[in-house]
Amino acid sequence: MSVSPQDVEKVALLARLTISESDLPEVTERFARVLGLVDELNTIDTQDVVPMSNPHDMEQRLRPDAVTRSNEREALMASAPVQEQGYFLVPKVID
Amino acid sequence: MNWEIVMGLEVHLQLATQSKIFSGSSVQFGAAPNEQADAVDLGMPGMLPVLNEEAVRYAVKFGLGIGARIGDRSVFDRKNYFYPDLPKGYQVSQFFAPIVCEGMFEVPLEDGTLFPIRITRAHLEEDAGKSVHDLFQQETGIDLNRAGTPLLEIVTEPDFRSAEQAVAYLKALHSLVTYLGISDGNMSEGSMRCDINISLREKGSETLGTRTEIKNVNSFRFVERAIYSEYERQADILESGGTITQETRLYDAEQNVTRSMRSKEVANDYRYFPEPDLLPIVIDSDYIEAVRATLPELPGAKRTRFTSAYGLSEYDAALIVPNHAMADYFESVVQLCEAPKPAANWILGDLSGALNRNDVGVEESPITPERLAGLIVRIEDGTLSSKLAKQVFDAMWEGEGDTDEVIAARGLKQVSDSSELEAMVDEVIANSPDQVAQYLAADEAKRKKLSGFFVGQIMKASKGQANPQMLNALLLEKLQNQS
Numbered sequence: 212m213s214v215s216p217q218d219v220e221k222v223a224l225l226a227r228l229t230i231s232e233s234d235l236p237e238v239t240e241r242f243a244r245v246l247g248l249v250d251e252l253n254t255i256d257t258q259d260v261v262p263m264s265n266p267h268d269m270e271q272r273l274r275p276d277a278v279t280r281s282n283e284r285e286a287l288m289a290s291a292p293v294q295e296q297g298y299f300l301v302p303k304v305i306d
Numbered sequence: 307m308n309w310e311i312v313m314g315l316e317v318h319l320q321l322a323t324q325s326k327i328f329s330g331s332s333v334q335f336g337a338a339p340n341e342q343a344d345a346v347d348l349g350m351p352g353m354l355p356v357l358n359e360e361a362v363r364y365a366v367k368f369g370l371g372i373g374a375r376i377g378d379r380s381v382f383d384r385k386n387y388f389y390p391d392l393p394k395g396y397q398v399s400q401f402f403a404p405i406v407c408e409g410m411f412e413v414p415l416e417d418g419t420l421f422p423i424r425i426t427r428a429h430l431e432e433d434a435g436k437s438v439h440d441l442f443q444q445e446t447g448i449d450l451n452r453a454g455t456p457l458l459e460i461v462t463e464p465d466f467r468s469a470e471q472a473v474a475y476l477k478a479l480h481s482l483v484t485y486l487g488i489s490d491g492n493m494s495e496g497s498m499r500c501d502i503n504i505s506l507r508e509k510g511s512e513t514l515g516t517r518t519e520i521k522n523v524n525s526f527r528f529v530e531r532a533i534y535s536e537y538e539r540q541a542d543i544l545e546s547g548g549t550i551t552q553e554t555r556l557y558d559a560e561q562n563v564t565r566s567m568r569s570k571e572v573a574n575d576y577r578y579f580p581e582p583d584l585l586p587i588v589i590d591s592d593y594i595e596a597v598r599a600t601l602p603e604l605p606g607a608k609r610t611r612f613t614s615a616y617g618l619s620e621y622d623a624a625l626i627v628p629n630h631a632m633a634d635y636f637e638s639v640v641q642l643c644e645a646p647k648p649a650a651n652w653i654l655g656d657l658s659g660a661l662n663r664n665d666v667g668v669e670e671s672p673i674t675p676e677r678l679a680g681l682i683v684r685i686e687d688g689t690l691s692s693k694l695a696k697q698v699f700d701a702m703w704e705g706e707g708d709t710d711e712v713i714a715a716r717g718l719k720q721v722s723d724s725s726e727l728e729a730m731v732d733e734v735i736a737n738s739p740d741q742v743a744q745y746l747a748a749d750e751a752k753r754k755k756l757s758g759f760f761v762g763q764i765m766k767a768s769k770g771q772a773n774p775q776m777l778n779a780l781l782l783e784k785l786q787n788q789s
Contacts, residue, residue, distance in 0.1 A: 225575055227388055264381040264403075264580040271585040276323045276360035279330030282341040287348060297339040298447030301390040304437055 214243040308509040309541050312517075313466040313502055313533070314426075317479060319458045319489050320433070320497040321364045327432050327456035328355030328398065335495050343435075343450035349393035354583050361456040362587060364488035365405045365430050366597045368458060371486050371604060372425055374409025379588055382430075382581040391435035391448050399459075401578040404429035405587065406458075412606060413471070413478045418620040423475055424463040431457050452496075458488075464503065464514065469533040473526050476500060481605045481628035493524050500529055505550070506540045515540075516550040520564055523557050532557035536564045608633060616646035625654055631669040642679030645686055652678060656699050673702050680709040689713065691720050691774055722773040724780070727764075730772065731780050734763045735788065742788055757781060 219239045223230045230238055284297060293300040326333055329346035346353045369376045381403040384396040406428035412420040433455040438447035460479070466472045480498060483489045491498050505517035520536055523529050535557070540550055555564040603611070605627050612623040612633075627633050632653065639649040653668075657678065661668055681698055684690045690698060690713070701712040713719055721727055735742060738760070745756045760781055764772055 221575075225386070225577065262402075265582065265585050267585060269585050270588040271357055273359035273362060274330075274356045276325055276358050277330065278325045278332045280332075280344040283344055284340045287343070287345065287350075288340065293445065295442065295445075295447070297341070298438060298441070298449055299340070300442060300445040301448055302446070303444060304390055304439065304446040 214239055214246060218242070307541075307545060309506040309537075309544070310509045310511070311467060311469075311504065311506055311533070311537055312464050312514060313472055313504045314464040315462050315466065315472060315475065316501040316503070317460045317476070318433075318499045318501075319368075319460060319483060319491075321361050321456040321458055322487065322489050323358055323360045323364070323456050325358060326454035327358050327361050327430065329454055331454065333455050337451055339438075339447070339449035340451060343453060347393070347450055347454040349395075355398065357584065357587070358456060361430060362405070362589075363597060364456075364486075365428065365458050366589065366594065367486050367488055367601065368428060368460070368483065369406035369409065370594070370598050370601060371482055372406075372409040372411045374425060374428070375407040376589055376594055377403055377405050377407055377587075378590070379403065379586050380405040380429075381586050382584045383578045384581050385431075385576045385578055387576060389434065389437075390446060391437045391450070391453070393435070393450065393453060397432060397434060398581050398584070399431035399578075400429035402580070403586075405589075406460075411462075411475070411478070411482075413475045414606075414609070414624055415471070415474055416624075418624065421471060421474065423465045426461040426463050428458050428460040431459055433457050464505075469530045469537075472502070472533060473530050476526055476529060477628060478605070481630070485602055485604055485630050487602075493526070496524060499524050502529065502533060502536075504533065504536050504540070506537065506544060515544075516552050518550065518552065518564075519554045520557050521554055521567065528557060528559050531559070531562055532564060535562055539564065612636075616640060616650075618646060618650055622650045622654060626650060629668065631667060635668050635671070635675050638675035639679045639682070642676060643682040643686070645682050648682050648685065649678070652682065652699075656696065660703055672705060673699070677702050677708050684709050684713070688722055688773065689720055690718070691771075693770060694718050694720055719771060720773050721768050721771045722776055724776065727768075727772060727776055727780055728784075730764050730767050731760075731777070731784050734760055734767065735784055738763070742785070745785055746788060757785070760785070 216235050216239050219230065219235065219242055222242075288294050288297075288299070291299050320333075321327075323333060325331060326347060329344050331344045331347055332342045334342065346355060366376055368374075380400055382398050383401040385399045385401065386396045388395055404427040406425075408427065409425040411423045411425055413423055415421050433452050435448055435450035435453040438449060441447050462475070466475065476498075480491045480493075483498075484491045489497055493499075500523045502520045502523065503517050504520065505515035507513065507515045518536065518540070520532050523532050536555070543550060551566075554567045556567050557564050609620075609623045609627045612618045612627060613620060618626070626636050636649060636653055639653070640646045643649060657668070657671065657673065660673075661671060666672075681690070681695060681702065684698075685692065685695050690709075697716070697718060698709055698712045701716065702708065706712050706715065721730075741756070741759055745753055745760075748756055757778075761774075761777065764777055764781070
């Protein structure tokens, strides 16, 4: 499996990870090894196998539609670095 | 050049649950910021989602309402992107195996024909929070009350060729989901938001052009205007030899233009994978049949019944049926007065006018179905002329009681007593010798016009209460006898 350093940089950007210039060759190499393993798996015939979406062989349990939580803002905001007028504040987002 | 517009729509529909899709927080609209967001909604470490059964039921209801196949095993996936109002760094959605699979939705157009739209899929997902950009100088405020609100995203094939079709679809969809009771469909509160995928191609061409996506348009009128303005923009680019960039755009209603959303460009790679915190939703045929049994009569079937059982025109039925409350109101009135056509006329005319002027829904109408039926009964039995009926209607709107009470209090009864009418006609004729002479000297065509004078005088004398049909017949007879 060929992986370019640019592929790695793109994935790192999407995942908001910083990979230094000096680490890039090694990360690229490890990336390629993992994808090589995936390629190997892809050679197996899975024609009649139902895809497994979860390792637990169970169904989703559902909860009744009821409001069970009340206002917990004060407690939950206690650990926020910046907040004002009930809002969490983050650096200005420009769209 | 002659361009054809090709569009597909994605509607985000807020489901009318009490609590969120994965937590027990309330979804009520209008709370103070962050008062309806718990640790699950905030994506705190270690918090696990538990799926709301009502959200699943509503999704299935929708699927059955459009005759779609229901996924017997649907799976949640993580849609990964970073944005401050998405606390977990991913949105829980359904990508590979949605709960509602392909279906068909028949949209009634204004001329009464049905226009089929292919539904690609509809899937459950959680809403993100809200970013507030204008409240703070240096920062953006984040309100996570909306985070985790259950949404059904309804995706169509690129089957639309005009803005009118797109708006007709949205109106029909709005009608369907309110009939099903799965959403309040309130667009101004964001319960129904629309993304429009739009591209142009030369008329006659089979290949699709490059599309742009206009995000989050939240009114029927804006959808129409956003489409027109994006059509103009793309046509201008193509006609000057340029190419369309595939991108996400926002509609600015104030300037009536669409603008590129640069922040979404890099992030358009969501790396979906199955959500490990949730198990597959398994839906069997017993469950589907149990939900099917709860389906109400849907708008399409009701339109057909209103035209066949009540003799309404397609046009009237198409105006009454989409609004569930109005359809119920109509049927209540008809049950009481047994006069469907007058009922439809009053509801679509005076009642709708008054409701719109006062900005109230038909379910809060100060004139109840019983009272409107009572009014129609008094018109049908000849007690009220249509002119008097309008007076009674206005009085009922102002809360002056029911029809008979208003008639009694204002003395509005139509005079249909022939001896009383006769006396009035005789008096006016006796007092107007000149006009009588003029009438008798005139030819047939002119007489018709001249008789208006007498009708006016008699109506004045009766304070508008003379029965017009009887009055006309009597007057004609009496005038003939003068010669």
